[in-house]
Structures are given as C-alpha cells and as structure tokens.
Amino acid sequence: MAQGGLKVVLRLGSPAGLSRRTRRILIAAGVLALFAVVLFETYHVSFQRGKARLSDEASATAQGRAMTLSSELAKQRAVALILADDRDVIEGLSAPTPVRTDLMSRKFEDLRAQTGSSVIYAVDTTGLALAASNWRDEDSFIGSNYGFRFYFTGAMTTGEAWEYALGNVSLRPGLYLSRRVEANGQPVGAIIVKVEFVEIEASWRGADVDTVAVDPGGRVTLTSTPDWRFLPEPDFGPDRLVVSRPVGGSDWRLDMAVPLAPVRQEALGMTLIAALLALPLGLIAALWRQRLHRQHLRRAAEARYRNDLEQEVAARTRDLSEEIGERKAAERRLAAMQARLVQANKLAALGQITAGVAHEVNQPLATIRLLAENGEAMMPDPKAAPEVRENLGLIVQMTDRIARITSELRGFSRKARGEREPVPLIEAWEASLLLSASRRAEDRVPIRAPRIPPGLLVIGEKVRLEQVMVNLIQNAHEALAGTAQPEIRVTLSHGRRETDGAQVVTLTIADNGPGLSAEVAQNLFTPFLTTKREGTGLGLVISQGIMRDFGGRLWADPPAPGQGARFHLELLVAV
Template sequence: MRHRDPAVTADSMRALAAPRRLAAVLVVLALFLGLLALTFTLVRDRAVRDLGQRLEVTARTRVQALESVLAKQRAVAVVLSDDSLMREALADPAAGTAARASHKLERLSEATDSAVIYLLDRDGLAIAASNWNEEASFVGSNYGFRDYFSQALLRGEATQFALGTVSKRPGLYLSHDVAVAGRPRGVIVVKVEFDRTEANWSQAGERIFVTDAAGQVILSSTPALRFGPLPASGPGEVAAALPVPGADWRLVIRAPAAEATAAAVLATGTVGFLLSLALGGGVWAARARTRAARRAEAERRYRADLERAVDERTRDLTAEMRERRAAEQRLAQLQGEMVQANKLATLGQITAGVAHEVNTPLATIRLLAENGRQMLPEGAAPDVAGNLDQILRMSDRIAQITTELRGFARKATGELGPVALKEALDAALLLVASRRRAEGIRMVLPQIPPGLTVRAERVRLEQILVNLIQNAQEALSGRPDAELRIELHEQPDRVRLTIRDNGPGLAPGIAATLFTPFATSKPRGLGLGLVISREIARDFGGELTAAPSEPGQGASFHLDLPRLP
C-alpha cells in the first residue's frame, strides 16, 4: 500500500481552502457594501420625503398669509369705491373735499396697513392720497398710463404688480372704479408692499419665490431676483409649489437636500460601524446593539416630534382656513349690506317724492275742512264741528311729518352755518318716533332754548342724531323699564348733547373698537354708522365720543358741537 506524504497533503488542503476563503470574504464584503448602499438609499429617500412634507406645510402657511392680505386690501378698495366723500371729491375737488378725502385716506392707510391709498380722476390725475403731506406725495401726479387705471375703468376693478414711478418701490396695486349715477368718474387705488414679508422669508432658511402668470418673480426671499425669471433648482434641492387663491400667482419654496444626505451618510456609517463591531466580537456587538437601540429611540423620538410638528402645523393651517372662510362670509355680508344701503337710499328718495306729492291734496283737504267749518250754520250739531276740527289737526300733523321727511331726504350741501339745535333734535325725534312708541320707551328731553345755534349742516346733524337715537332704541328693545335720556350742557364756545340709555351697556371688547370701520356687535350691522357720525362731527369742528361704560349700566355718547352766538 502506498502511503501519502502528510506535508504534501496539508499543502494541498491549504491550497484548496484559500480560494474558498477568498470567495467567502468577497461574498461578505459584497453583502456588507450592498447593505451600506441600501441603507444610504432608504434613509436618504425617507429624509427627502420628510423634508418635502415640511416644505408643503410651510408653503400652505405662506399662501394663507398672502391670501389674507389680498382679501383685506380688496375689501378696502371696494368700500372706498362707494364712499360719498370720494364721489364728492371727484365731483368738485376745488371745494375742499379733496383735502378731506386725503385726510380720510391717511387714517384708513394707517388702520389697514396699506402702503398708500389714492384717488384718481377720470383722466388719471391723483386728486387725493394718504401720503398728501409727504415729500413724495402722489397728489398732482398722473397715472393714466397704468394698466390698473385703464382696466378698472373698463372692467370695474384690476390688479397689477409693478414698480412705483414716484416711490421706486415695488408693490401690488388693487384698483376699483368710483361710479356716480352708474358711470365711472374715477378710480380708487390701494397699494400693498411686501417688504416685511420678504424680510421674514429671508430669515426662514428656505428659498421662497412668488411668480405671476408670465412666470416672472415678483416676491422673493432674495429681493435681488425680483422681476426676473424663476431660477432653476439647484443640485439636490427639494421643492414644493402651491397657487395663491385670489391672484394669478404661484408660490415656490425650495430647500437643499444636504440635511437628507447628511442623515443618510450618518446612518450608513452607523450601519457599517455596527457590522464591523459584529464581525469583531461579541462584546463589540453588544455595544453596537446598545448604540443602535439608542439611535433607534432617537429616530423614534425624531419621527414622533416630526409628526407632532406636522399635526400642529395642520391645526394652525385649519384655524387659518377657518378665519379665511369667516372673512369671506364677512365680505359677502358686507357686500349684501351695501346693496341694502343703496336700496334704502332709493327708498328715501321715493319717500321724499311721495311726501312732496302728498302736500297738494293735503292742502286741499285742509282748505275744504276750513271752508266747511266756516259754512256751518248756527246751532249745527257739535259733532260735525268737532270732526272738522279733528281733520284740521290731523292735516297739520301730516304736513309736519312730510316736511321733516323731505328735509331728512334732502342731500347735504357741504356748507356749514348756524343750525338751531332744538329744530334739528325735534326733526330727528320725529323720524324715529314710531319705533319708540312701539317699544314703549320713556323719553326724557332737555329744555333747549329756541335761539341756541351751533355750527353745522342741518341734514348731516340730523343724520348723527338719528343714528345715536336709533342705536339707543335698539339697545332698549324688550326692556320693560326702557328709558332714553338726552341731556344738554352749555359752555361759552361749545354745546354738548349726551344721549344716555339704561340698556345692557357696552362690552369691553366692543367699546375698544366702536369707531373702527366694520367693527359691529349687531348680527346684520355694517359697522360704519358710528365711524361716519364721528367724521361728520369732526367736519363740523366738534367730536363724538363714548363715555366709559360698565356692563349693565347703559351706554352714553357725547356729541360736542361748536356754539355760535
């Protein structure tokens, strides 16, 4: 029997085992590298998706903020387009109405956070502006070449994002025509600037752009890119885009994916390190498992924090959408009440015409009653004479009512002069007497000297008094002990009328916004009655204020007027 050499046999075994070991090493190395590549891909894709979700939530928040600003400023333009002072300024700017319109626009610009509000006549000339007292005032400049002017005259309203010719500052121009007797006589323009919005965007860490219908950048977190094309996305950037409702705009937000890549690299390195520890020994494997568990917990907390942040953003977005819907409902209600106000104005004109037409037959009735009274024979039945006397008294009463109705419906002249305070108050009380009698309200009136006159205009003074008395009567509706008290306080140069009721009084939240446009506690109120009344009082050189009120103590309003000798 032949015996094999042991050395030769061992060498042969080692020679055969070497390729198998090499193949095993290569397989392990391939699995190791494949696992690392898979880890990198999965982690990076997940981080990119999370970043995209965060960008979409942020984009919705930015869009809602822009939409809210546009809705508020459009409402300002719509309300001013139907303002009587704006129409008067267009009809006769040389009569001082243009200056009063500028003062009013200045106050509204501060209250609504508009950059500037201005009124253009039919030729595009600015006759009133909120920046009337600034060096770069728009008053006297012609904007007939602007698209927002020509389009507003043609279609009733327009929007345009452009660079200001005087201020050299970019902004959005919202315009609306001002119609008189159904024909456009001018255009009201509200300019909105977004400097603070862009400044906030620049600090957010993302790149934000707003483009118009042509794809041109009009707003950006990098103002230098404004009025150019939308830049191309950078390598590895993640983006989200949403349209801006109410404008033909699109908001684009971008952020670098470096965070996702860093997370993927970190996860890949972690997996490689763990595998190295696993291959190195049991102790290192145990430590690697502990660290992996910690990292898994941190990832779980990260995901939980991210989901919580998304939930909070979603709740905030839901609240903002709810506020936007409420604002839209408010705007629709405001437009409906404007239509109702126009109907009431038309009804007032019809009432004045009917009152005028009633005078002729009424005078005939009175004349016939007087003739019948004189032609009664002696000894006639006393009931006949009494009936004729009653007809004469009722005729006088009807004549008084129609006279006051025609006087209240008469258009204000805009000229100030001496007005008898007693006559104005009596006329206002007569116009609101029917509701007072229906509610059973007790009226306490002061003794006003017949010769007491104030500097005012009778029609507009009656308008203030009717508004204050009506508000008091509405507050007293349904009270069994309703009482409305009017007090007179005379000074050498001033006269104060105090209208006081014993109703529920003014709530603190309402008292703080009484003279703010569109602020009202009435379900169908417009929120302009007290604002307009205060403006009228100030035009007279007086003031309208509300006395401090405690709940349940009633409300009091003071009307101060200049006294004339």
C-alpha cells in the same frame, strides 16, 4: 458587500510552485483590497444615507416655507377680494369726493395694520391712485398714476392680476395683487394690495442655506440673497442639494439649496473610523456588528423623524382647515352684511316716499285753509254762529300745523349738501321736536329741555343736524317703553375742548329707562348691530359720522346701575 455588482473574491490556497513569500504577498494584497473595498463602501453608504437624510430634512423645510408663502398669498388675495365688494370703496371710486377718499384711506390704513400688507390703495379707471393706506406719509401713493402697470391693466381686463415688481414711488420690491371694482356691472377702478415679504425673506437667511422663489420664466422674486432678485435663478453647483416645492395658489416654485459639505465630512469621518477599526483584521466582525447597530439606530431616528414630520403636517393641515372655516364664516358675515344693506336701501326709499307724500299734501291743505277762510268771510253777521267761527278758526290753525310738519319732513328728507356753515341751534332743535312729536304724544313722554339762546350758532348743516337729534330723541323714546314715569331730560353746557381749546357746546339727551347693557355699550357704534326688531343698526353709526364731519363728537356714558342712557352731542360754536 459591494454595491452595483462589484464583487471581491479572495481565493487563497497553496498552489504548487508558489513560494511562501509569494503567498504572503498575495494574502496581504487580498487583505488590502478587501480593506479598500470596505473603506469605499463605508464612504459610499455613509454619504448616500447622509444625503437621503439631508434631502428629507430639506424637503420638510422647503414644504413648510412654501406652505407659509402660499398662506400669506391666500390671505392677501382675500383682502383684495373683500375690498373689491366693499360699499365704501365702490362709492369712493364711482363718485370720488374728499370725504369718500379720506374714508377709504383710513379704512385701508386700519386694514393694512391688521393683515400685515405693505400698502393698500385704490385707483380709478385711468390708474390714478385716489386713496392709499400710506396717505399720511410723504411718499404716499395718492396722486400717482399706475396705468402703465400690468397689475392694473390685467385687473381691468380679466378682473384680477398680480405682478412682482419694484415700486416706482417706494423703490422697494413687492408683489402687487389687484382686483377690479365694479358698480352696476361697470368697472370703476381697481383695488391693489402690495406685499413685500420682508419677514418671510428674513426667516430664510442663515445657516448657509439659499432659498429662492422663481416665476415661470425662471426669474428670482423672493430670495434669501437680495443681490439675486429679478435675475435668472443661479446655478447652485454639484456641492449643493436642491429641493423644489410648488407654491400653492400661484405659478411660483420654491427652490432651496443646502450644502453637501457636512454630509461629505460626515462620510469621511465614518470612513476614517472604519479604517481605524478595520486595521486589525481580527476586529472586522466587531466592526460589522457595530455598523449594523448604527444602522438600526439611524433607522429608528429616521422613523422618529418621519413620525414627527407626519405630526407636523397633520397639525398644519388642521390649521389650514380652521383657516378655511374662518374664511367661510367671513363669507357668511359678508352675506349678512349685504342683506342689511338691502334693508338700509329700503329705509332710504321709504324716506323718499315720505317726502313725496308731504309734498303732495300741500295743495289740498292750502285748499282746505282757503275754503275755511272764505267760509268765515262769507258769514254776514260777525257775531252770528260763534261756534262755526271757532271751528273754522281751528281748521285754519290745524292746516298751519300740518303745513309746518310737512315742511320739516321735506327739509329732513332733503339730501344734505355736505357743507358746514353756522346753524342756529334752536331752529334745529325745534324742528327735531316737531318731527318726533307725534310718536311721543302717543305715549305722553315729556321732554324737559332748557331754553336755547336764539343767537347760539354752531358749525354744521341743518338737515343732518336735525337727523342726528331726531335719532337720539327717538332712541330715548323707544328705550322708555314700559317705564312707569317716562321722561327725557335735556341739558346744555358750554366749554372748551381740551385737545385744541376750541369753543364747544354740549347737548346731553338722557332718559330714565333701564339704560344700556355692557354688551350693547361695547358695540354701540358698530354697523348693523341693533337690539331693535325692526332696527337696521345704522342710526348711531351714521350720526357719529355726521358729527365727525361737523368737527364735533357723539358719545354715550358707560352703563351705571339705576341710570338710564345718556348721549352727549358736542358741537363747535360758530365764532
């Protein structure tokens, strides 16, 4: 029965010279020794088995907590990686302006809510925070300099870094994940994602179980006991079972200490039971049989537990596989987005070429006009050859028309100044009609528009306002392909905005085409989503952003049977 080579041998006999009383004493001593051995072995076996069971349970729990922490780290790293390649972030750090930094802050704010990050912010090459997800808060990171932080210097040196530290603004501990942002092969700043693991640490507390995550230097980072943070890992002592598991994707180690007192109490209880059952020597056989039965039941329970654990691990493995598939899908979407950006750059280059052609046409056009006027002046008899004079006059008129068109093209392609000022609405509208007239003339699509007062001024910028109107007119024209009697209807209304009472004017551009489908209407202002074969999916997105910059709005009516598309352009009236 004894382990470790311990053997108890009782040899009872009736040697000569021993009295009956002596023999009884020897038998009693042997029975007591056997009883003591049974109790010792009962306690030892019960304790070892309870400790093994506790170790299995603690190992499974520690593995689950390490995998949860590893998954959260991988998700937050992915956030920093995607933002480091985001066009708005690259442009905002390359050439920061209030509009670009505000756009980055809003994007960080939305992404922080979706990913569960504590704070997301972007710094320039000196460590100065230009944009942050907490830009609305009083203790916003914007304007603070983090050039002294390791996560900043490490990212600027090696491309990425991470550091668990106490925030110098928020005074809250967290893990800072940083990624260098580059433009044309040169660093322009870094993107930093801070994670505070509040929910994870809260889930570790309770049941007298201590859980800590330690870095390679043995310093406590995450912990179920906040007083241990940033200190060396404590010595849990011999009364606790410590289980360690590595945290995937990092150099951290997760240690979980569970108390052995319940196991000792269970072992003592088993020993007491054995003592009570073993007192009558006649019940030893029954006790042994019951013990074997309990061992069988325990092994069956352990087998069930292992089976449940294997199923849980298999389920977690499937979840991780699905997560990897989602990340690969995100990478494919990113590649598609980059391809669409390349197409948008091509269209921008095409606009520059168009502006150049319009500029070069002016000189030969002026020469044609001059020759036509000189030809008319050189005719000796004013009444002679009226047909020639009429043709020369038509040439002069056509050159004037071409000159107006090229002038509008050059103005349309000119880079917007990014300023808001009073703009005559009628001038922007007439310029938009002129720029889109050639395409509409081919299909003979009429535009029914009201008279716009010459003195009506709106807040905006003429070039960008023309860009929005031209985009809406061209979209309406393209939607009328195949319509029996195509028509574009324009209405103008005045009023006050409900939110702030500002005086506004609303220009509505509607067509009598097939209208918008429910799916298209739902994703109307989503970048790179388009129903046109040659479209980029950026026209309405850019137009909506321009109107937002003007303090106005751009929206479309919900789809309705038998009704074409209706777009509304709301502009602030310059008072």
